[in-house]
Amino acid sequence: MSTETPPAGFSENGVRLQKVLANAGVASRRVIEQYIVEGRIRVNGSVVTELGRRIDPENDLVDVDGTAVQLDTGKRYVMLNKPTGVVSSMKDEKGRADLRRFTKDYEERLYNVGRLDAETSGLLILTNDGDLAHVLAHPSFGVTKVYIAKVEGVVTAQTIAKLTKGIELEDGLIVADKARLLDSSAGSSLVELTLHSGRNRIVRRMLAAVGHPVTELVRRQFGPLHLGTLPAGKSRELTKIELGALLTLSRQDSPAEGASDAPAADRGDAQENE
Incomplete structure (x- = not known):
């Protein structure tokens, strides 16, 4: 009888890894067995080498080729291109148009990640995964968002430099991760800003502070997700590749260094109004 010590986290009472990953839609059990042989699957950070490995789907973390896999098939992830005129709430006390129209056809109760x-139009994530939502929305984790703003006036290279060097606002210094001028004509300009901040209406306030008030604003990217050609007012479920990228991001061990530039009372999960 073998006396070999099982790997950390090994469970003789769990579910076979092949079955769990097949149920999650990764691949067929036969293909997953080949992945195990090739050393492409990790459980809780350790490479799996035994074909009989059993796991606890509720607590164990699995990744394939370094990309995290969601084992809970009850979790839902939706990308919405929020149109203007809609508030980021599931029920607006003032009776304004809210997000319920975009979630009513889903069996699960979905909530928006940030606001x-x-x-402002653009990419908004709807999910019932609270852990993922916290990581994505809170500025301390450094998840970047990319916005395109149409602003008044002709933006110069000097103004772009100001945005990346830092601007002092009433609630402290704010620095754009990236900024670039996309177009300038007929008395207006298109500016692309990349930020990880969760401060309230931060894009509009930054651009107003440098003398270029925003007339239109759209969020094109959220972490690894790109809005692409999704029309305004339409939604779709994330692809497996997109979801894997999001989950991998959410499982990072610690917040990004120096990423928390928001005041202590400014929670990113409640204050991402751009």
């Missing part, structure tokens, strides 16, 4: 203000 976009009513006059």
Whole structure:
């Protein structure tokens, strides 16, 4: 009888890894067995080498080729291109148009990750995964968002430099991770800003502070997700590749160094109105 010590976290009473990953839609059991032989699957950070490995789907973390896998098939992840005129709430006390129209056809109760203000359009994530939502929305984890703003006036290279060097606002210094001028004509400009901040209406306030008030604003990217050609007012479920990228991001061990630039009372999961 073998006396070999099983790997940390090994469970003789769990579910076979092949079955769990097949149920999660990764691949067929036969293909997953080949992945195990090739050393492409990890459980809780350790490479799996035994074909008989059993896991606890509720507590164990699995990744394939370094990309995290969601084992809970009850979790739902939806990308919405929020149109202007809609508030980022599941029920607005003032009776304004809210997000319920985009979630009513889903069996699960979905909630928005962070917020976009009513006059800002673009990428919004809807999910019932609270752990993922916390990581994505809170600025201390450094998840970047990319916005395209149409602003008044002709933006110069010097103004772009100001945005990346830092601007002092009433609630402290704010620095854009990246900034670039996309176009400038007929008295207006298109500016692309990349930020990880969760401060309230931060994009609008930054651009107003450098003398270029925003007339239109859209969020094009959230972490690894890109809005692409999704029309305004439409939604779709994330692809397996997109979901894997999000989960991998959410399982990082610690917040990004220096990423928390928001005041202590400014929770990113409640204050992401751009």
